[in-house]
Amino acid sequence: MTGALSNEPLWYQLLIAVIKASVLMGALLGVTGWLVLAERKIIAWLQGRPGPNRAGPMGLFQPVADVLKLLTKEESIPPFVNKILFIAAPAIITITAMVSYAIIPWGPNPVWGAISNLNLGVLLFLALSSLGVYSIVLAGWSSNSKYAVLGGLRATAQMISYELSLSMALLAAVMMAGTLNFQLIVEAQRPFWFILLQPLGFFIFFVSAIAESRRTPFDLPEAENELVAGFHTEYSAMKFALFFLGEYMGVILLSGIMATVYLGGYQGPILPGPVWMILKIAVLFFVFVWIRATYPRFRYDHLMQIGWKWLIPLAVLNLIITAVLCLTFPNLVPNAIH
Amino acid sequence: MAQNILFYLAAVMAVATTSMVVITRNAVYAVLYLIMSLFAVALVFLSLNAPFLALVEIIVYAGAIMVLFLFVVMMLNLQGQRGDEATKRPTRRQMIVPGALALLLLILIVVSLSAGTPAATNAALSDPKLLGELLFTKHYLGVKLSGIILLIGTIGGLHIGRGGSIPSTMEKPIDDVTH
Numbered sequence: 001m002t003g004a005l006s007n008e009p010l011w012y013q014l015l016i017a018v019i020k021a022s023v024l025m026g027a028l029l030g031v032t033g034w035l036v037l038a039e040r041k042i043i044a045w046l047q048g049r050p051g052p053n054r055a056g057p058m059g060l061f062q063p064v065a066d067v068l069k070l071l072t073k074e075e076s077i078p079p080f081v082n083k084i085l086f087i088a089a090p091a092i093i094t095i096t097a098m099v100s101y102a103i104i105p106w107g108p109n110p111v112w113g114a115i116s117n118l119n120l121g122v123l124l125f126l127a128l129s130s131l132g133v134y135s136i137v138l139a140g141w142s143s144n145s146k147y148a149v150l151g152g153l154r155a156t157a158q159m160i161s162y163e164l165s166l167s168m169a170l171l172a173a174v175m176m177a178g179t180l181n182f183q184l185i186v187e188a189q190r191p192f193w194f195i196l197l198q199p200l201g202f203f204i205f206f207v208s209a210i211a212e213s214r215r216t217p218f219d220l221p222e223a224e225n226e227l228v229a230g231f232h233t234e235y236s237a238m239k240f241a242l243f244f245l246g247e248y249m250g251v252i253l254l255s256g257i258m259a260t261v262y263l264g265g266y267q268g269p270i271l272p273g274p275v276w277m278i279l280k281i282a283v284l285f286f287v288f289v290w291i292r293a294t295y296p297r298f299r300y301d302h303l304m305q306i307g308w309k310w311l312i313p314l315a316v317l318n319l320i321i322t323a324v325l326c327l328t329f330p331n332l333v334p335n336a337i338h
Numbered sequence: 339m340a341q342n343i344l345f346y347l348a349a350v351m352a353v354a355t356t357s358m359v360v361i362t363r364n365a366v367y368a369v370l371y372l373i374m375s376l377f378a379v380a381l382v383f384l385s386l387n388a389p390f391l392a393l394v395e396i397i398v399y400a401g402a403i404m405v406l407f408l409f410v411v412m413m414l415n416l417q418g419q420r421g422d423e424a425t426k427r428p429t430r431r432q433m434i435v436p437g438a439l440a441l442l443l444l445i446l447i448v449v450s451l452s453a454g455t456p457a458a459t460n461a462a463l464s465d466p467k468l469l470g471e472l473l474f475t476k477h478y479l480g481v482k483l484s485g486i487i488l489l490i491g492t493i494g495g496l497h498i499g500r501g502g503s504i505p506s507t508m509e510k511p512i513d514d515v516t517h
Binding site for chain 1: 340366370373389390393394396397400401405407466
């Protein structure tokens with residue numbers, strides 16, 4: 001499955017994979033704290049206030065303080081919870097988000113470009129994103145408290161609904177690229193990025209991505225003024241931090257997928273591939289934060305209506321349009337299956 | 339070699355977790371064991387060189403089981419573990435028919451295995467493009483029929499879900515209901 005390395009011995013393949021994974025995981029875990037700071041700073045800037053500015057110059061050491069606080073806090077497990085599932089839930093969301101990074105291509109090199117240059121990358125991404133939901137529903141159920149259960153149920157219904165439009169939008173792009181391999185999808189965008197050929201698909205994917213990562217305006221599962229904190233009400237210290245980490249990793253992951261599928265991935269002039277990827281992810285992350293600072297939360301029935309009555313029909317329409325386009329203008333998308 | 343080990347590990351896991359689905363008394367645990375068993379089956383597919391089938395197994399079944407999960411969580415009270423119809427031990431009489439069916443299936447599996455089945459390493463199972471071509475040319479009728487069955491299921495679900503007179507009361511503004 002690793003393609004270029006399949007003739008090498010197994011230990012060598014494993015070694016390469018471990019090196020790539022460690023570098024990526026180190027970078028991601030290191031950067032997440034500062035992303036939280038960046039989000040707080042951007043929101044503060046959009047709302048005309050200074051934001052965190054006490055720890056270090058311009059608040060740059062805030063993440064260090066946050067992590068120290070989370071690590072030293074008391075790890076409390078309430079007596080009424082289902083212990084095994086209560087502990088497993090935060091791990092599941094972090095693991096599924098982390099494993100998904102294996103398939104994002106950071107450069108054109110078949111060995112070092114991505115951790116796993118999997119031929120079925122798109123399917124693996126969809127499979128892992130559907131597993132992330134279990135974390136939320138288990139957290140809600142095992143917490144054994146009404147706010148947590150309500151938050152968990154809301155999150156589950158929301159994520160199942162929006163996953164449909166998400167995968168259908170992705171499917172249209174796959175149709176144009178004629179492959180499920182993310183690296184080949186990037187290569188298929190040589191003349192035009194897919195955002196130009198798939199503007200509707202990009203819009204659907206973006207809206208669904210916000211709902212999938214449960215961020216404002218779709219943050220009903222943890223709406224603080226009605227549900228305290230939703231499914232993670234009973235969590236504290238590092239287990240809460242894992243949910244937080246999972247959410248951020250999810251946002252970066254979805255930004256990465258969007259950059260790969262719609263914004264030409266690692267392509268760009270002068271600068272090397274990984275830099276372009278990081279730049280594109282940063283822009284998308286900014287838009288995520290921008291939307292969070294701008295829009296109020298949806299009402300729950302509105303949320304369901306948007307998902308089922310607008311996004312899914314739009315995604316089906318997009319699929320049909322894409323299929324017709326691929327068949328009538330074979331020169332526009334040379335890689336599509338005809 | 340590595341694939342053989344993977345296959346036997348996954349197969350043992352599949353059988354063990356599937357039995358736990360039946361044995362366990364807690365409905366939520368049962369659903370969790372079911373997910374684990376589906377995972378194990380996906381691993382079996384993977385060890386048989388059918389990664390496409392493995393991933394589709396996870397996507398389709400994990401997605402579908404999620405809905406089942408939702409219903410379980412909604413049906414059980416918050417305490418979950420105690421006092422429900424579903425958690426009672428079945429009586430002897432209730433076990434006769436399922437037991438007989440399980441025995442029949444077991445005999446069928448043993449017979450078909452001893453008859454010798456060809457290895458399922460078809461190229462179409464690993465390549466989605468080949469599989470798609472095969473589905474939409476050779477097995478076109480089957481795809482159509484299953485599509486129609488799904489459509490009928492959706493319409494039936496909608497019909498049952500709507501109930502008789504519920505829509506008319508739902509149309510009313512909330513003020514009317516409180517009076």
